[in-house]
Amino acid sequence: MSESAEFSGGIGRRLREIRVWRGLSLRAAGELAGFSAAYLSLIERGVRPIERRSTLEALAGALQVSPSELTGTATRAAEDRESGPAVAALRLALADVEFGEAVDAPARPWPDVAADLAAMNALRPQAAYGALGAVLPALVVDLHAHLTTEHRRAALAGLVDCYAAAQFLAKNLGVPDLALVASRHLRDATSALSGPEWAGLAAWSRAQAISQSARDRAHAVATRGAADIASELDRPQVADVYGSLHLTAALASMTLGRTDTAADHLDEAAAVATRPGVGTGFGNLWFSSGNVQVWRTMLAVEAGDGGRAVEIARGVDPATLPESPNRQAAW
The missing domain is CATH 1.25.40 (Serine Threonine Protein Phosphatase 5, Tetratricopeptide repeat)
Structure with a gap:
């Protein structure tokens, strides 16, 4: 079986499992999503692939789940040895320090922090989830420590980069609630710029x-x-x-x-x-x-x-x- 067929079949199986768990017939679920029972049956059997975001989102809405629960992104992230720790680290990075909050740790030398920031920004396009999650918590603290130094503006811009990376990480690992939290932190940082x-x-x-x-x-x-x-x-x-x-x-x-x-x-x-x-x-x-x-x-x-x-x-x-x-x- 091809990779695309396996992916389509995986969505179909999860779709059927959630539909049955919700107690919905093919016809009822199809009507809620705006599709016929026959079309929905083809998707569940892996015969008809889902090629549009709108289709995926309509099905997720009908079943009251997130799209990632149908695609399996959240499940794969939880099971993956790299992304599991990344999600935990991401939660720490977003919850440990509120924007504008004073930190107890002394500010590390700015050149060291700037080098770590550059390394973090290089990890994002590589989709190095584990490495990205590992550096974010400490970097967020370091940048907050510099909000009271002469490097405040550069630290603010660095925090924007960190929260953008955190949102990217959360979205790709199927954790939409953390993506929203990261977006709010980013808004707070940009408001100071x-x-x-x-x-x-x-x-x-x-x-x-x-x-x-x-x-x-x-x-x-x-x-x-x-x-x-x-x-x-x-x-x-x-x-x-x-x-x-x-x-x-x-x-x-x-x-x-x-x-x-x-x-x-x-x-x-x-x-x-x-x-x-x-x-x-x-x-x-x-x-x-x-x-x-x-x-x-x-x-x-x-x-x-x-x-x-x-x-x-x-x-x-x-x-x-x-x-x-x-x-x-x-x-």
């Missing part, structure tokens, strides 16, 4: 954190966040965040079946990607024209237009994407 790029990054983080559970709300947060910084697009970092917010809004629109709205958001992102200086890597977003094309491909798949997806994909060179095994593997 002046500049529309930081406000936009906070909105992007929030939209990402709630995206799977509330697409309507995610769209509203991303759209409003983009509107709030639209007057500052002559600044490349702001343009990067603005474009990323429109990509997030495009995905939310597409999963809600609003294809025209999704196309508008994509076009806006494509237009801003041509501005001079765009592609700064701010916030580890790595927004660019190539990135927009990747999103166009993904959303064509989401729309069920495989032919269009292939056509767009032919014009994308994966080698032009950021040097990130995680992103390139997803592509």
